Amino acid sequence: xxxxxxxxxxxxxxxxxxxxxxxxxxxxxxxxxxxxxxxxxxxxxxxxxxxxxxxxxxxxxxxxxxxxxxxxxxxxxxxxxxxxxxxxxxxxxxxxxxxxxxxxxxxxxxxxxxxxxxxxxxxxxxxxxxxxxxxxxxxxxxxxxxxxxxxxxxxxxxxxxxxxxxxxxxxxxxxxxxxxxxxxxxxxxxxxxxxxxxxxxxxxxxxxxxxxxxxxxxxxxxxxxxxxxxxxxxxxxxxxxxxxxxxxxxxxxxxxxxxxxxxxxxxxxxxxxxxxxxxxxxxxxxxxxxxxxxxxxxxxxxxxxxxxxxxxxxxxxxxxxxxxxxxxxxxxxx
Amino acid sequence: xxxxxxxxxxxxxxxxxxxxxxxxxxxxxxxxxxxxxxxxxxxxxxxxxxxxxxxxxxxxxxxxxxxxxxxxxxxxxxxxxxxxxxxxxxxxxxxxxxxxxxxxxxxxxxxxxxxxxxxxxxxxxxxxxxxxxxxxxxxxxxxxxxxxxxxxxxxxxxxxxxxxxxxxxxxxxxxxxxxxxxxxxxxxxxxxxxxxxxxxxxxxxxxxxxxxxxxxxxxxxxxxxxxxxxxxxxxxxxxxxxxxxxxxxxxxx
Numbered sequence: 001x002x003x004x005x006x007x008x009x010x011x012x013x014x015x016x017x018x019x020x021x022x023x024x025x026x027x028x029x030x031x032x033x034x035x036x037x038x039x040x041x042x043x044x045x046x047x048x049x050x051x052x053x054x055x056x057x058x059x060x061x062x063x064x065x066x067x068x069x070x071x072x073x074x075x076x077x078x079x080x081x082x083x084x085x086x087x088x089x090x091x092x093x094x095x096x097x098x099x100x101x102x103x104x105x106x107x108x109x110x111x112x113x114x115x116x117x118x119x120x121x122x123x124x125x126x127x128x129x130x131x132x133x134x135x136x137x138x139x140x141x142x143x144x145x146x147x148x149x150x151x152x153x154x155x156x157x158x159x160x161x162x163x164x165x166x167x168x169x170x171x172x173x174x175x176x177x178x179x180x181x182x183x184x185x186x187x188x189x190x191x192x193x194x195x196x197x198x199x200x201x202x203x204x205x206x207x208x209x210x211x212x213x214x215x216x217x218x219x220x221x222x223x224x225x226x227x228x229x230x231x232x233x234x235x236x237x238x239x240x241x242x243x244x245x246x247x248x249x250x251x252x253x254x255x256x257x258x259x260x261x262x263x264x265x266x267x268x269x270x271x272x273x274x275x276x277x278x279x280x281x282x283x284x285x286x287x288x289x290x291x292x293x294x295x296x297x298x299x300x301x302x303x304x305x306x307x308x309x310x311x312x313x314x315x316x317x318x319x320x321x322x323x324x325x326x327x328x329x330x331x332x333x334x
Numbered sequence: 335x336x337x338x339x340x341x342x343x344x345x346x347x348x349x350x351x352x353x354x355x356x357x358x359x360x361x362x363x364x365x366x367x368x369x370x371x372x373x374x375x376x377x378x379x380x381x382x383x384x385x386x387x388x389x390x391x392x393x394x395x396x397x398x399x400x401x402x403x404x405x406x407x408x409x410x411x412x413x414x415x416x417x418x419x420x421x422x423x424x425x426x427x428x429x430x431x432x433x434x435x436x437x438x439x440x441x442x443x444x445x446x447x448x449x450x451x452x453x454x455x456x457x458x459x460x461x462x463x464x465x466x467x468x469x470x471x472x473x474x475x476x477x478x479x480x481x482x483x484x485x486x487x488x489x490x491x492x493x494x495x496x497x498x499x500x501x502x503x504x505x506x507x508x509x510x511x512x513x514x515x516x517x518x519x520x521x522x523x524x525x526x527x528x529x530x531x532x533x534x535x536x537x538x539x540x541x542x543x544x545x546x547x548x549x550x551x552x553x554x555x556x557x558x559x560x561x562x563x564x565x566x567x568x569x570x571x572x573x574x575x576x577x578x579x580x581x582x583x584x585x586x587x
Contacts (some may be wrong), residue, residue, distance in 0.1 A: 108424070
């Protein structure tokens with residue numbers, strides 16, 4: 001959580017509470033997760049009846065603090081972790097019963113930089129392609145390595161590569177079998193700013209080729225920067241799924257808070273045309289407006305307030321950030 | 335059958351052998367040669383023939399078995415333990431491969447290495463002592479079955495082990511003693527009657543005996559019993575591997 005506050009400009013204030021309603025996409029997505037729970041042998045419940053639909057071709061960011069269940073969820077989709085209950089379909093195939101068809105469509109880039117130290121880049125990427133049941137295709141591997149700026153390093157042993165380069169090799173391995181769905185588990189954890197931006201560019205270019213990308217992150221900035229949709233997970237539960245643009249619109253909303261001299265019991269009828277609400281026992285009048293709109297309506301509101309005889313002795317504005325929404329959601333859950 | 339997947343695992347494991355040629359091939363050959371020098375020449379020169387076979391030649395099948403068992407176990411256990419240790423196992427678990435294909439790749443490679451090694455040692459031995467192989471097909475059958483069975487055992491150990499120490503434990507404390515006490519360097523006729531009976535409890539005895547029979551037609555126990563023993567072993571190992579994959583024991587959370 002500290003990471004979150006540090007990374008995202010602590011610009012401003014309060015959540016408007018609208019984040020609580022998690023959206024349920026009615027159609028079945030390219031990845032369809034239904035009622036998935038996971039209880040580990042030690043009794044720890046990592047996931048609680050998770051439902052999630054990932055749409056084909058989107059970049060979906062799964063956002064959550066450490067230990068929220070992100071990696072467990074990915075592990076279940078990819079076949080590394082057994083679900084305690086529930087069902088997962090990948091590209092229409094059940095990941096348990098029809099695991100061959102399902103897994104052939106999925107590429108996974110793990111969080112840890114787990115590589116075979118003594119293998120060359122070329123050998124390890126070619127191995128991955130074979131492991132996923134595809135016949136050798138040196139031209140394709142070459143294309144993948146070039147797209148990841150790894151071509152010059154193809155004969156280097158893994159142990160001689162930097163952390164950033166190893167991360168690229170893991171992506172190349174995950175792409176080696178031409179997956180339709182790519183999971184990136186914390187792709188930019190511990191990488192420098194430049195590489196992070198490189199990674200973002202890469203993910204966008206993947207989306208252009210039709211690959212669905214699901215990335216987990218605890219950097220809000222990353223979710224904002226890249227995702228089409230954002231899901232928030234905490235303590236094993238999905239607590240929000242929303243189009244990023246909708247979220248951003250909510251972020252674009254500002255509130256003008258007027259501290260009244262006399263508390264109001266209700267909003268005067270002549271002010272009914274404004275998006276107003278009362279708070280703090282009627283002492284605060286809150287006006288919600290779109291800060292990016294041409295006309296915010298503030299001037300006319302102040303004029304009409306004056307006409308209605310509503311006096312105030314202080315005012316301030318507030319804006320919700322994604323971070324705010326996230327922090328509040330997580331806090332509510334705790 | 336996912337041919338490309340099996341080939342990928344098999345090829346990857348075999349490439350490890352070529353990469354570590356010194357450790358994989360040269361060192362077992364040197365240590366076997368040392369056995370020949372010490373037991374075959376130095377001590378063997380003072381021992382008369384055993385069942386009509388010169389002592390140097392008599393110990394060849396036992397020595398090949400000794401290498402076959404230890405190398406099969408260590409190759410296969412390391413082959414699967416290392417990806418678990420380094421974390422690269424995630425890729426195998428997330429690949430569209432069946433458990434059978436995974437085992438085929440890993441165990442097939444480990445067994446292949448041992449068989450190649452066994453044949454190299456056989457070649458090395460022929461430089462020291464005159465060899466005859468009366469039943470070459472049986473010899474190959476025992477070689478392959480033993481390599482396969484103990485590679486499976488190694489695979490199981492590699493899954494069970496949660497540290498490098500445990501990885502060494504079984505080969506060091508179980509396989510090597512059983513092989514030394516299983517008639518590698520002697521016929522059980524040379525033991526007092528009580529120890530003969532005890533030795534009959536040692537499963538490795540049956541493997542060495544059957545293997546030696548394929549060379550010289552002499553055996554401590556009948557060939558059928560030897561073959562049955564190795565097949566029972568194979569069955570137990572297969573059942574254990576099947577259970578491991580069914581339950582995801584130490585592989586999947």
